[in-house]
Amino acid sequence: MSKIIEYFKTLTQIPHCSKEAEKLCDFLVKFAKERGYEVEVDEVKNIYIHKGMPTLCLQAHYDMVCMGKAPQIETYVEEGWMKAKDSSLGADNGMAIAMMMQLMDEGRVLEFLLTSDEEIGLIGANEVAFDLKASCMLNLDSEDEAEVYxxxxxxxxxxxxxxxxxxxxxxxxxxxxxxxxxxxxSGVDIDKGIPSAIKVLGHYLTKHGVTQLASIYAGERRNSIPANAVAIVRSEMPLEGEGDVTVRQLNESPLILSEGDKLIALIEAFKHGVRKENKELGIPDVSINLAIINADEQGGIVIETSARAMDAASLEELTEETVSFFDMYGFEAKVEDKYPAWKPDVTDFTELVDQKMKEVFGKSRLMAIHAGLECGVIAEKYPKMKFASIGPTIRYPHSTREKAKLDSVEKTFIVLDKIIQSV
Known part of the structure; x- marks a missing residue:
């Protein structure tokens, strides 16, 4: 039995939320150097670890989406799944980092590319410029066993x-x-019927004719389906809770936003969720997440969304449509942190990975994912390199329900070992 799970537990005790992962960066650099690897760290804190003349590069990100009490993470195991009490777990992508630590313990001749701030726009991947030696890169950020992305x-x-x-x-x-x-x-779960707290709130306010909005604080992260939304409103008609909406009368008389009614109308009109299905791949083709809305005491209203598409033309169309939508409601919109799709490509490397997956799990599928993997960005920088992505089964990442299947972690590591020996 490898030490992967113990290494992962160690990682959970080192804070590594996006933008706040310096301690984990330092820990991983020290860990690799102590095991005889050469280490380089660039300006955005990407970590490049290597030894000898490797033919395979393993790639993962070391930041996590912190939800609930995270970075205070208390893990426990239930029916073969590792979970966290009232917080995200960080198995995305911490399990991959733990696997890499195991391989470094074994002194494998490999390259390891650990990128920073993946969860907030693939920031690290966009700046990667190391002199990578390997001809193949295996990303370890997928979340379903027996599938090769x-x-x-x-x-x-x-x-x-x-x-x-x-x-x-x-x-x-x-x-x-x-x-x-x-x-x-907001990518892999966007088609699972999970309600958006922002949309639920907006529909309630619209249904009950509420137009006087004093403030709103809704959503948690751009890449998470909103779990919480709170508005302070005024109404000449009594309001009562219903369904997932709770209502509490306050002994206050706040000022209200002059265009609060337009914001409520915008929330109701916004088409959150899957816009188009990809029937060939069996996944969403185009989607958008209405992620965060905040109205501060100075009257500044901020809206944040995360758009995804399986091809460049569809992403451009969705982006332009969304900018026009906000413009119609008097907002100034801008596009941030854009990253490319990774066009599905079958190579001798993907076929090798597929074969090793079948040897361990008895089955395998070549797949595409409705989420951002760093392969798309990195492939543009290293056009001669061949790519594939695998990972253990992880459910509900970017939420306090995140959980990792422990036997899947061990089996995926066996697949990884077979790939390393065969490349």
Whole structure:
């Protein structure tokens, strides 16, 4: 039995939320050097670890989406799954890092590329410029055993801003809240029927004719389906909770946004979720996540979304449509952190990975994923390199329900070992 799970538990105790992973970076650099590897770290904290003349590069990101109590992570095992109490687990992509640590312990002649801030726009991957020696790269950021990923969605974050003003409101004041929904990954879970707290809140306000909005704080991360949304409103008609919406009357008389009614209308009109299915691949083809809406005390309204598509033309069309939509409501929109799709490609390397997967699991499928893998970005920088992606079964990443199947981790490592020996 390898030490992978113990290494993973060690990683959970070192804070590594996106933008705040310096301690883990330092830990991994020290770990690799102590085992005789050469290590390089660039300006954005990508880590390149290597030994000898390797033919295979293993790649993963070392930041995580921190939800709930994270980075305070308390792990436990239930019915063969590792989970975390009231927080995201960080198995995405910590299990991959733990596998790499095991391989470094064994002194394998490999390259390891550990990228930074993947979860907030593939920031590290976009800056990779190391002199990689290997002819093949195996990404370890997929989340289903017995599947080999050979393509992924491209994406873009579209944000919108409007400066509003406040004036006197009418009627009673209420806190209208949607809290503790299940949440999930805005790519791989977007077609699973998971409700968006923002959409639930917006529909309630629209249904009950609420137009006076004092403030709203909704959503957690751009790449997470919103689990929480809270608005302070005023209404001349009494409001009561229903379904997932709780209502609490407040003894306050806040000012209200002059265009709060337009924001409520925008939330109701926004087409959150899957826009188009890819029947050939059996996954969403185009989707968008209405991720975050905040209105601060100075009247600044900020909206953040995450758009995905399996090809460049569809992503461009969705981006332009979304910018136009925000413009229609008087918002100034801009596109941030755009990254390319990875076009599905079958090579002798993907066929090798597929064969080794079958040897261990008895089955395998070549797949594409409706989420951003760093292969798309890195492949543009290293056009002669061949790519594939695998990983153990992880469910509900980017949420407090995240869990990793422990026997899948061990079996996936056996697959990885077979690939390393065969390349």
């Amino acid at each position: 050979i393509g992924c969605a491209g994406g873009a974050d579209i944000t919108a801003f409007k400066q509003d003003s406040y004036f006197e409101g009418r009627g009673d004041c209420y806190e209208v809240a949607v809290k503790g929904l299940s949440g999930g990954h």
